[in-house]
Amino acid sequence: ARVETPYTLVLDADDRLAPDALDNLRAPLLADPQLGYAYGRMRFFGDWEGELAFPPFDEYALLYRHTIGLSALARRAVFEDTGGFDPAFEQYEDWELWVNALAHGWRGRQVDAVTVEYRRHAAAKREQDRGAYRRMFRQLRAKHARLYADPPPTRLGPAQRAWYRAFWGLRPIPGRLETALQRRRWSA
Numbered sequence: 394a395r396v397e398t399p400y401t402l403v404l405d406a407d408d409r410l411a412p413d414a415l416d417n418l419r420a421p422l423l424a425d426p427q428l429g430y431a432y433g434r435m436r437f438f439g440d441w442e443g444e445l446a447f448p449p450f451d452e453y454a455l456l457y458r459h460t461i462g463l464s465a466l467a468r469r470a471v472f473e474d475t476g477g478f479d480p481a482f483e484q485y486e487d488w489e490l491w492v493n494a495l496a497h498g499w500r501g502r503q504v505d506a507v508t509v510e511y512r513r514h515a516a517a518k519r520e521q522d523r524g525a526y527r528r529m530f531r532q533l534r535a536k537h538a539r540l541y542a543d544p545p546p547t548r549l550g551p552a553q554r555a556w557y558r559a560f561w562g563l564r565p566i567p568g569r570l571e572t573a574l575q576r577r578r579w580s581a
Contacts, residue, residue: 402466403487407512411436414508418466421502429499431492433508441513450501453547453554456540458561459488461501464509471499479536485529491535495545500576509516526564 406411418431432435434446447460453462456579475493482489491501533539547554564571 399438399469400466401469401472402464404464404509405512408464409510411507413506413509415466417504417506418508421504422466423431425502428468429471429494430461430465430467431504432461432501433504433506435462435509435511435515436507437493438510438550439512441527444507445511449501450503451547451549452495452500452545453549455491455501456492456537456544456556457557459485459491461487461491461505462499462511463487465491465501467494468499469474471497474499477528481536482529482532485554489529489533496540513577530564553563 400419402410402415402418414433417433421431421560434444436444445558447458448454450559451459475490477490478486479489480494494501549557559565566574
């Protein structure tokens with residue numbers, strides 16, 4: 394007999410869940426039935442080392458900066474409502490999923506724990522993704538034009554909103570420079 398589960402978690406084959414990740418991610422979903430998904434911090438291993446923590450979940454910020462990652466624990470209803478991953482997004486498909494969830498009324502919550510251990514390779518998919526960023530961001534904005542035209546509430550002030558639109562939306566730093574800076578910051 395097949396056991397139905399109300400949650401879905403996607404994990405890349407070379408990444409791993411941190412100890413107690415499922416308990417840490419499930420707790421806010423059990424406490425708040427309106428919450429669509431929960432995610433935590435990321436710990437790099439492999440060619441990069443360190444812990445990555447983004448700011449707390451903010452609906453407006455999510456429109457301009459991918460701060461969740463793939464490995465969030467989501468209610469099955471989030472995938473059913475959104476149709477899951479959109480195959481039209483060759484890169485940043487997880488970002489599009491969370492923006493699409495927002496368009497369908499689902500919100501997320503960051504938990505204060507490392508929940509995924511993310512393998513970083515010396516020459517990883519990030520260079521390919523970074524090269525396609527502007528095209529994928531235009532595609533994201535086009536698909537979710539209504540969200541961008543009438544943005545959701547935010548805790549961010551006017552200057553922070555301008556920063557997200559200008560810096561994260563446009564990504565003005567050349568991809569090679571950004572990659573070099575990241576490599577220097579996170580290299581083992």
